[in-house]
Amino acid sequence: MRYLAIAASWLLLPALALTAEPDASQIVRDTIDNWRGVSSYSEMTMTIHRPDWERSMTMRGWTKGDDQSLVRVTAPQKDRGNGTLIDGNSMWSFSPKVNRVIKVPSSMMAQSWMGSDFSNKDIAKSDDIIDQYDHTLLSVSEENGFKVYEIESVPHEEAAVVWGKEVLRIREDHVLLEQKFFDQDGELVKQLKTLKIAEMDGRQTAVQQRMGDVDAPDEWTEIQILQVEFDIDIPDSTFTQSNLRNPRER
């Protein structure tokens, strides 16, 4: 019996070590999974704020797996029907005004998505952070009764990422609190901040996030999630160009 206990403790040791010093890549991976689920449907409002104007759009989004997503604007009326489809590394946009599906060319990937502070690339490649970076755990701290992991993510040499490094702050229940983008001199350029966390469809979700440049504090884009459903059944036909053009809504 004693031998058995020792044998068992040997077997358990690696697992214990894992809980003591969690793997940074795994945390990032889990955070992305928590954020998107296997599939998800959400309704959100995007607010673009500039010193002299501000506007909001309401959108619906569907995601499936790591690299399929579809976003469609529902309000205001003049933007209604504008959509973006992402499938793998490719991105298409549709505007009912011109009634054309346009493949977003590489030359436009660095441009802003729907006039916001997110670039097309931010939207299309949001999960690149999993495999294009090396992650190291910087620190673990306590905040409001939660453990918060601070992770430094350095892009691989050949990764198509301009940042010198990114620093992520992730709560132990895999909610992203903050994502900071540093240039190659180690200077903070822009950051994504979670302003509000709430439970949605049984998961802790960042329901209000703000993206902004550090140089221009009065210019930011805020995304507020109004409703979200995780792990629902979405047919593959949702993520097609024809559905982008002619919505077949549930």
Next chain:
Amino acid sequence: MRTFRILFMLAWRNLWRNHRRTLIMLAAIGVGIWAMIFMTALTQGMVNEMIKDGISALPGEVQVHNPAYLDDPNINNLIATPDSELEKKFTGAGLVQWATRIKVPAVITSERESRGVTLLGIDPQRELGMTFIDLDNIDGRFLEDAADNAVVIGRKLATTLETEVGKRIVLMSQDPDNEIADRGFRVVGLFGASQESFEETYVFAGKETLQKLLKIGDHVTEVVVSGGDYRNVEPVFEKVSALVDEDLQVSRWTDLDSYLGTMLKVMDGFVLVWVIVIFLALSFGLVNTLVMAVFERVREIGLMLALGMRPSSILGQIVIESMLLLFLGMFIGNVLAWLTIIPLQGGIDISIVAEGMEMMGASSVLVPQLRLQDVILANCVVLVLGFLASLSPAWRASRYEPIEAITKAN
């Protein structure tokens, strides 16, 4: 012959009878000729620079492309012959210099900015001497070989992107399936070029690295061949045409940059027009001087006719007088032009107006270029037209009625 000597003597002496008027006329002709030659040399110098810079933007006076590439520089419009096969063909052909390249539009992104650029995939060994960048003037290093994993960008571009040697940038382009091809590159060198626009537009990377990134296997988008003399590209053109497959398009630089090609042709015509315009202004002075000279000497000419001098000799005398004037003026003008051009051989620094010159595609140092054919052209035009202009007063002088002329009151 004797008559000629007498006529020559008469003309020479007549020329200096009113020496002040003659000197003024000589000065006018001298300055006129000087202006013709000097301005021509300046324009030729400027054109020369423009063409040299223009050609350096597309190094290689003869280039081979897929026929569709020139209208649409798309990665799909590759040269069908594999690079290694091209290499074999060109190596033994006795060409001065050649290189194969990949040239595609791309977007370069740093942390703060992004810009559209022309991405060049090169084999650095082959490019030596075929590029507009000054290889001795590079911060950092140039690419080492075709498989080099880094990029070299222009100084101006580096400033716009707020990046520097040692930092990473991202290049995005498209592969033949229209998929985005992107990856991070480390900047290892910054180059300077004679024109800022080159520093802003071109990004150099290793040829093999780009072939991998763009998934185009062993293919390139262009072959460039240099023959050394850009004014005479036909021999190279013919050699290259014979070398490559028929479905490829071989073009001279004059076809590729028709603006510059036409400019070269137009310039020779422009020189002639310029010379004639100056001469027209000059000819009024010349004819006026001769008419005055004849008018002053009506009685004298009448006397000579009355004494038995033939009208043709009178005509000859006036023409010789005008020719002497022209020859002396031309001599002064040529010497003057030569004296002003020689000290400027190092080039005139016009960097004050560099920005404007760059819009025209010229660089900021202007080296006047004295070409023998332009000098001969200017002198011939003056001589021939001067001769024609002097015929009218000479003809009138030879047609005087001796009695009327003698009795004419001055």
